[in-house]
Amino acid sequence: MTRSPDELEARLREVGENRYHHRHPFNLRMHEGTLSREEVQTWVRNRYYYQTRIPIKDSLIVSKAPDPSFRREWVERIHDHDGRRPGEGGLELWLALADAVGLSRGQVEDLSGVLPGVRSACDDYVEFVDSHDLLSSVAASLTEMFAGDIMKVRIAAFEKHYAWVTAEGLRYFRTRTVQAPKDAEQGLAFVLREATSEEDQERCVAALERKCEILWNLLDAVERGCTAPHLSPHAMWRDDPAEGTLLVLPERAVKINATGREILETCDGERSAVAIASSMRERHPDVAGIESDVHEYLSEMRTLGVLQRGA
Amino acid sequence: MSAPRPFNLIAELTYRCPLRCIYCSNPVAYDDVREGLDAAMWCRVFREAAALGVLHVGLTGGEPGLRPDLDEIVRGASEAQLYSHLVTAGVTLDRSDLEALRGAGLRSVQLSIQDTNAAASDRIAGTPSFDRKLAFAEDVHACDLPLSLNTPLHRHNLDRVGEIIELASNLRAHRIELANTQYHGWALRNRTALLPSREQLERAAREVAEARITFPDLEILFVLPDYYSDRPKPCMGGWAQKNIVISPNGRVLPCHAAAEIEGLEFWSVPERSLEECWGKAPGMNVFRGEAWMPEPCKSCPERVRDFGGCRCQAFELTGDAGATDPACELSPRHETILAARARAEAVPADDFVYRGPQ
Helix, strand or coil: CCCCHHHHHHHHHHHHHHCCCHHCHHHHHHHCCCCCCCHHHHHHHHHHHEEEEEEHHHCCCCCCCCCCHHHHHHHHHHHHCCCCCCCCCHHHHHHHHHCCCCCHHHHHHHCCCCCCCHHHHHHHHHHHHCCCHHHHHHHHHHHHHHHHHHHHHHHHHHHHHHCCCHHHHHHHHHHHHHHHHHHHHHHHHHHHHHCCCCHHHHHHHHHHHHHHHHHHHHHHHHHHHHHCEEEECCCCCEECCCCCEECCCCCCEEEEEEEHHHCCCCCCCCHHHHHHHHHHHHHHCCCCCCHHHCCCCCCCCCCCCEEEECC | CCCCCCCEEEECCCCCCCCCCCCCCCCHHHHHHCCCCCCCHHHHHHHHHHHHHHCCCEEEECCCCCCCCCHHHHHHHHCCCCCEEEEEEECCCCCHHHHHHCCCCCCCEEECCCCCHHHHHHHHHHHHHHHHHHHHHHHHHHHCCEEECCCCCCCCCCCHHHHHHHHHHHHCCCCEEEEEECHHHHHCHHHHHHHCCCCHHHHHHHHHHHHHHHHCCCEEECCCCHHCCCCCCCHCCCCCCCCEEEEECCCCEECCCCCCCCCCCCCEEHHHHHHHHHCHHHHHHCCCCCCCCCCCCCCCHHHHHHHHCHHHHHHHCCCCCCHHHHCCCCCCCCCCHHHHHHHHCCCCCCCCCCCCCC
């Protein structure tokens, strides 16, 4: 059944209410004030990758639009993020946030600390827009409708609970409380005007659901990076004459090389995956991409039960 | 030719069992097999197994919990540096027994559960056991041992596979093996009553896929049965390649069912070393590698993946252990599988023979 524009808007808002990442446990903890400094830093460092994908996603949307007035309006988003000259724009403000939480600009900009799960979630978004038409792509961007509110909650939470983050760091959030509703208004008006058939409307709902899922996956990955892996208490080390070092588990034996052993010996349930990856980087500064390799390895070891699952 | 390195030892400590499951993989004539190995002999076998490269030992049966010397056997496995795994029905051991086994070096426990409720589970097991099993799962956790579950699947429980997985999660198992019944031993005798329909299997496969998302921390093993996959299973990772089975009388075998194949000569550990029994017994070498393969196996690209399928099944269904596994659609005898499937679909039998002395 085809919905009226009001009904469609209500349906889209319902998707946001149920699936937007304001309900994600990591965001709930952020807003309650229980994140550690390391967790805040991990989030800022990883979310930066998402910020870098947004202007690329918006450029793809502009390239799909035949209407000059649509393009003229939408291109503003790219300027909002990239600025009109060096040192301006949302990306720059995000780097100011990074600075305010105690990260160096270089280590954020080089993306070396981006968790593989975060990278794939953000790449999924660009890929979605690349492979879908204008209507679905704009519908996916409608998480903007819910961004204004979450930014207000976030600013209050940072001021109250994370006083160590200076006010200069919060400028990105303040800017978005204005930009996001404006962007959302344009996107929503387009979707309500263009999605007139039942099929198109369902496509828009599905696109928004997919986008919510992507944002959720991003935070899942951040959350996993912040948890401390713990070697399974049921794993037994064994030096095997033919295979080298093995970890024997109830249903399998896993071959562990020297680097693997170095990583697993630090999985004591105290240090987070992110901390383990960054200490490996310090010890092996010449190995390119080592942090992301460490995260992939930890995830593989979790699947095999070498590391405790559900932790 | 030197024998390949075995990684796993399956020690069938006894064929006695308080359960009478209708798909038991023990030989139909299990009652004729004497318990020939005392704890000291098992300990000797474990030391020899470790020297051959074995890492895991599965203590199974029958019901290994019926051995009064089980803790001595476990200690022997532990002293040989083997990772010991108890495969049990969970009705004979109490918490203090488990604590003693843990003290002796037991590493992990696999509990069999037949279904999700007492009536259905007990019907398959042929004896009241379900409630005791649930309590046993708690005992395993109380002893800080990792728990996995094993639920053989068939026509009578396949429709509840989602609930079975949920039960595994509720029992805090880290893994569940949903083994589709393999038709040897008692299962072959009860085949018409056990074979599921294709529709049931497809529904179950969908439920398993959903459950993997709902329970990401539970390892779920589910493989389509060879009767429906039209491809043979890579049985035991190849004949006498990775796994050693030792039956209660000390016979060293390549799998649980191989003793049923007529005319094969296997050797026993009381008489010879494990190394000889594994490496040199004629029955071990007859299907090792690829030299025995007939066409279409010999030139088939799949042979490196399925190792020519199951020799026991070939023997049971064609009378020739060296034939192509009839489960394969390329087998000239594949119609025996199709006929069994058709029979089970047309007249699903509901009466079965419980495991018991013949």
